[in-house]
Structure formats: structure tokens, C-alpha cells
Amino acid sequence: MGKQDNEHLNIKVALQQDEIEQFRTIFLDLHPYDQALFYMELSKEERMKIYSYLSPLEVANLMEHIDLYDTEEFILEMDPRFSSAVLAEMATDDAVDVLNEMEKDKVASFLTIMDEESANEIKKLLHYEEKTAGSIMTTEYVAINKSQTVKETLEQLKRDAPEAETIYYLYVVDEDKHLVGVLSLRDLIISDEDTRIEDIMGENVVYVSVGKDQEEVAQMIRDYDFLALPVVDFRKHLLGIITVDDILDVMDEEASDDYSKLAAVDVDRPEDNP
Ligand code: ATP
Ligand code: MG
Incomplete structure (x- = not known):
């Protein structure tokens, strides 16, 4: 045993x-x-x-x-x-x-x-409508301000980390919650304590809009190799994040959908070719 x-x-x-x-x-x-x-x-x-x-x-x-x-x-x-x-x-x-x-x-x-x-x-x-980015995102992410320092961010992380779905990426927002940057935890911990976030963040953030089809989101995560993607509304306000584990569920779901479609096609075939 x-x-x-x-x-x-x-x-x-x-x-x-x-x-x-x-x-x-x-x-x-x-x-x-x-x-x-x-x-x-x-x-x-x-x-x-x-x-x-x-x-x-x-x-x-x-x-x-x-x-x-x-x-x-x-x-x-x-x-x-x-x-x-x-x-x-x-x-x-x-x-x-x-x-x-x-x-x-x-x-x-x-x-x-x-x-x-x-x-x-x-x-x-x-x-949010089924099968959209909004329907699979979570609101438990870490958002920080570009004017804060690395030291302040590490302190904030201690408070926020237990609730967050992932702390691997930190999303930077302005006062109105617009998404303005991103950095990884790795980027953060290798930086000097007094550095400001705006000096180390990446400004070209890849994001998805909340209505995007979940299958396209899955494809983007695969293409970019990120562990998570931010989700925004049409004004680029940060609404949530989608993590890789959510995408794995989507891929399962889509695979079984495709399989049922395939099965349906098989049933129809004799009629198509009498
Ligand atoms: P690297 O691949 O550079 O060694 P890593 O493996 O630690 O870094 P990755 O997940 O590959 O981490 O992320 C690489 C970089 O991509 C990080 O600097 C991170 O800030 C950045 N990044 C994360 N999410 C996004 C995003 N949505 N848009 C643009 N850049 C992002
Ligand atoms: Mg990498």
C-alpha cells in the first residue's frame, strides 16, 4: 500500500x-x-x-x-x-x-x-458575457502607482500578496486607474530600493479588452508567453487579469466544444453525400 x-x-x-x-x-x-x-x-x-x-x-x-x-x-x-x-x-x-x-x-x-x-x-x-475576457478574468491583482518607490512597492506587496491571484506581474495605473505600465516581480527585486516604478516599468503593455473572445485571449497568452494578461475597458481602465490557469480551463472547454462539433459533422455526413 x-x-x-x-x-x-x-x-x-x-x-x-x-x-x-x-x-x-x-x-x-x-x-x-x-x-x-x-x-x-x-x-x-x-x-x-x-x-x-x-x-x-x-x-x-x-x-x-x-x-x-x-x-x-x-x-x-x-x-x-x-x-x-x-x-x-x-x-x-x-x-x-x-x-x-x-x-x-x-x-x-x-x-x-x-x-x-x-x-x-x-x-x-x-x-460579463460568457466566453469573453471579462467572464474569465479575476479582480485579485496587484496594482501600483508609477510614482512609488521599489521599497514602498515591496511593502505594499506584503499586504496585497495573500489576496492576489498572482504577484508575478505588477500592473501600474494612474490616478484614474488607467493602465500605464507593467513590471515583473523579478524586475522589482533586482532593482535598487529607492528607484521609482516609472523608471523600471515597461510602458508598452500588452492587454486585452474586456469583450474579447476567450479563445483569442488564450492565443495571445500562448503567443506572448506571459503568465497573465491585464484586461481593460474601452478607456483602458484596468478591470482585471487573466492568468494562465484560467486559460488552461478555456483550452479544455474549447477542445471539447470542437470535439462535439466534429461529432456532429460525422453524423451529418451521410446526408451531405447521399
Ligand atoms: P524574462 O523573460 O525577461 O527573463 P521573466 O521570465 O522573469 O523575464 P516574463 O514572464 O517572461 O518574466 O516577463 C518578461 C517581461 O515582460 C517582464 O519584464 C514583464 O514586466 C513584462 N510583461 C509582463 N506582462 C506584460 C504585458 N502584459 N505587456 C508587456 N510586458 C509585460
Ligand atoms: Mg521569460
């Missing part, structure tokens, strides 16, 4: 015997993906126990490794207060994907019991 199986067995025993601390110690030591694999094997009754043993944040972390339709089902089986807290803790773009699968009334009820700040972030993203 492998180490993994052994651990799964130990967690299962702890769960069945209601040894909460024991369960938490072994379970939370797993990578969230492995937590998700374990969780997917559980019965509904066992999952209900998990919701009382883990915090909303801990559940949110593993949910990010579960596909959309299963996540929706799990969210709906939780106590609404707990599930709205889980949605609030998830990356906003992922929470929006889940909510977009649900009926409008359900969405509204989750948003009313959610903390206001998270609800507002989610509401901003719910409006």
Missing part, C-alpha cells in the same frame, strides 16, 4: 471516529488537489461532516480543484451561510463561474448573506 493510500485510510478513520484534530492535521497537510481527490470519494454524509470540520477558506481551497458542475452540487448541499462564505473565499472568477451555473434567485440569495465586499466583487464580474 502506497503512502498516499495509507494517508487516505488514516483520514477516513479520523473522519469516521470524529477525531476532528487528527482529521485536520492529516487532511490539511495534503495538497488541495489531493484533498479534492479524497473529498470526491466521500459519501454525502461524510461531506457534511467535513463542512463542520473545516473553515470556509479551507473548503474553498480544495473546491478550486473540483470541476464546475460538481462544485455547484456541493455548494448547494452546504448550509447556505457556510456556502456563501466558501464562495466569498474562492477566487472571484471561480466563484462567478459557479454562480453562473445557478438560477438567478439562488445567486441573489447567496449574495445577500455574503460579506458586502466579496458580494460587490462578484457582482462586478457576473455581468
